Amino acid sequence: MKTWIPLLAALAVAPPLHAEPVTPPAAQASAMSEGVVRRIDAANAKITLRHGPIVNLDMPPMSMVFRVQPPELLGGIKVGDKVRFHAEDIDGAYTVTAIQPAP
Ligand SMILES: [Cu+2]
Numbered sequence: 001m002k003t004w005i006p007l008l009a010a011l012a013v014a015p016p017l018h019a020e021p022v023t024p025p026a027a028q029a030s031a032m033s034e035g036v037v038r039r040i041d042a043a044n045a046k047i048t049l050r051h052g053p054i055v056n057l058d059m060p061p062m063s064m065v066f067r068v069q070p071p072e073l074l075g076g077i078k079v080g081d082k083v084r085f086h087a088e089d090i091d092g093a094y095t096v097t098a099i100q101p102a103p
Contacts, residue, residue: 042071048066069090083102084099
């Protein structure tokens with residue numbers, strides 16, 4: 001645990017790996033975020049992602065559960081996959097509306 005906390009602190013203050021161009025709002029609406037699949041709950045159409053910043057939701061990196069809509073999106077995804085995904089706030093529930101394995 002002792003090495004953990006400095007590592008996390010370093011990650012939190014680390015600058016982005018590449019300079020992000022100024023993104024127009026229309027592009028942000030469909031922005032893809034990066035994450036790693038931690039858990040899949042297919043029966044309830046839910047996925048737990050450790051995700052990077054989600055620009056369109058103004059959300060910092062964290063691990064959290066998302067709804068998945070449509071649930072069929074989970075078909076090509078498995079625990080441990082690096083993914084790119086799009087999430088939206090739909091009726092107060094953070095919902096993944098697109099997801100694909102990341103290269
Ligand atoms: Cu989050």
